[in-house]
Amino acid sequence: MASPLLTFLTGRAGGRGVETVVPQRTFADVILPPTTRRTLDEALAQVRNHALIFTRWGLGERHTTGLGLAFNFAGLPGTGKTICAEAIAHELGMKLLVVNYAEVESMWMGETPKNIVAAFRSATEQRAVLFFDEADAIATRRSAGPVVSYDRESNTVVNVLLRELEAFNGVVIFATNLASNFDPAFERRIRTHVRFEMPGIDEREKIWKVQIHPSRTPLARDVDFRALAERFEISGGDIKNAVLKAATAAAAEPLPDREKRIHQSHLERAVAEVLAAKDVMRQSLFDQKPKFVAPNVAVFIASAALIFAIAALVIVLLR
Ligand SMILES: Nc1ncnc2c1ncn2[C@@H]1O[C@H](COP(=O)(O)OP(=O)(O)OP(=O)(O)O)[C@@H](O)[C@H]1O
Ligand SMILES: [Mg+2]
Structure with a gap:
């Protein structure tokens, strides 16, 4: 059986938690407000100069941490x-090692520090940009007072992260x-905060325009992206979801394929659906009441099978 560490690194645990991607998306696919774009450009310049200073100018040999x-x-x-993050890796000609921190922490309770070390090692070996997605959980947890065991693990995680960051010579x-509030020690290690504003x-x-194919997506004449942009103050992620929903609705119209078109009404209805789905999510997040958890049938059957197997083994041994 694969070790948890190996499984973690190869991302074979149902593909959850960690994966290495060869970046496909570039800055041409991203539309950012000017301030965000400027900060990102500065971050990229820092990465490029870093290679110049520490590799070509040899300072990496004088300063090793x-x-x-x-x-x-x-x-x-x-x-x-x-x-x-993908566009940055693409720009640098590197792979992206994505660690979904929230998933890793919940999946590998007790193994998280070890897995963090493994992620840094793997990023070094693959020369990949290391991306900790959904990293909020790292940010706030280190506590100084008396600790319960869960806090103790969180403190260890932050300490391990700080140590790995200190030793890592990558991005x-x-x-x-x-x-998110970063722990001050952690905050000192962050070179730049890039603030992603709502568009x-x-x-x-x-x-809206980059979400459709420039020549192949069939748009009706009434489609007006400016009007949609003015009317709906939504994120890029919502726009993407709305475009996909609108395309699905247009494709389901009872027409021959070559007559199918995405109309403004498809797009408007799709935005309404995306917004309604977000409302449901918000409610279910905040209205959660303690629920009776039904016993898991699979666990029950597995336990019965185990007892049966042990009984059979005992009978065989006694004979
Ligand atoms: N600024 C943008 N320009 C172009 N497309 C965008 C932009 N923002 C979001 N999108 C679209 O929405 C999708 C989701 O965005 P992305 O996953 O990068 O958001 P995120 O900030 O990482 O969200 P989350 O916090 O939920 O992880 C992208 O794949 C892209 O198609
Ligand atoms: Mg994301």
């Missing part, structure tokens, strides 16, 4: 943090939401 570059991408969901990106009208209009 604290050479890594850590960035925090902070912003609301769907504002383009993941796509930009690490954390993605968090805007409310304004002009950006939204362009995001």
Whole structure:
């Protein structure tokens, strides 16, 4: 059986938690407000100069720790943090090692520090940009007072992360939401915070346009992206979901394929659905009451099978 560490690194645990991607999306696919774009460009310049200073100018041999570059991408969901991490890796000609921190922590309780070390090692070996997605959980947890065991693990995680960051000579990106508070020691290791703002009208209009294929997506004449951008103050992620929903609805119309078109009404209805789905999510997040958890049938059957197998073994041994 594969070790948890190996499974973690190869991402074979149902593909959850960690994966290495060869970046496909580039900055041509991303539309950002000017301030976000500027900060990102500065971050990229730092990465490029870093290679110049520490490799070509030899300073990496004189200074062997604290050479890594850590960035925090902070912003609301769907504002383009993941796509930009991919675009940065693409720009640098590197792979992207994506660690979904929230999933890893919940899946590998007790193994998290070990897995963090493994992720840094793997990023070094693959020369990949290391991307800790949904890293909010790392940000707030280290506590100084008396600790319970869960806190103790969180403290260890942050300490291990700090140590690994100190030793790592590559690029690490954390993605968090805007409310995250970093531990001061951790904060010192973050070179730049890039704030991902919600797109304004002009950006939204362009995001609507990049979400469709420039020549192959059949749009009806009444489609007006400017009007959609003015009317709906939504994130790029919502726009993407709305485009896919509208396309699905248009494709389901009872017409021959060559007559099918995405109309403005498809797009408007799709936005309404996306917004309604978000409302449901919000309610289910905040209205959660303790529920009776039904016993898991699979666990029950497995236990019965185990007891049966042990009984059979005992009978065989006694004979
Ligand atoms: N600024 C943008 N320009 C173009 N497309 C965007 C932009 N923002 C989001 N999108 C679209 O929405 C999708 C989701 O965005 P992305 O996953 O990068 O958001 P995120 O900030 O990482 O969200 P989350 O916090 O939920 O992880 C992208 O794949 C892309 O298609
Ligand atoms: Mg993301």
